[in-house]
Amino acid sequence: MSTLYASIRAAIADERLLISYHADERCEERSLTPWQLIGEFDSAEVIKEVPDSQPNPTILVRQRLADGTIILVVWAWLQAESKALMVTAFEPD
Numbered sequence: 001m002s003t004l005y006a007s008i009r010a011a012i013a014d015e016r017l018l019i020s021y022h023a024d025e026r027c028e029e030r031s032l033t034p035w036q037l038i039g040e041f042d043s044a045e046v047i048k049e050v051p052d053s054q055p056n057p058t059i060l061v062r063q064r065l066a067d068g069t070i071i072l073v074v075w076a077w078l079q080a081e082s083k084a085l086m087v088t089a090f091e092p093d
Contacts, residue, residue: 004057005046008075011084012041018078023086030071034086037063037073047072058087 044061051057056076074087
């Protein structure tokens, strides 16, 4: 497990997280709540890590919801605040 993923996972478990307006809107468009994605994070599969992403390191994860729907979620690590940020959520092409 990478340090970036571990940091984001620990922050989510400790409820040290933020949800961007963009992510909230994308969830609403798909009749989801961000909390559905947060609740399924432990079973997420890391697709890509971008530790040198600016302004914050990011990961892209694939998550399967209870109904089988696949959602891709971008999470950022806010080092200064030690918080995870849900950046966006979308369905794969």
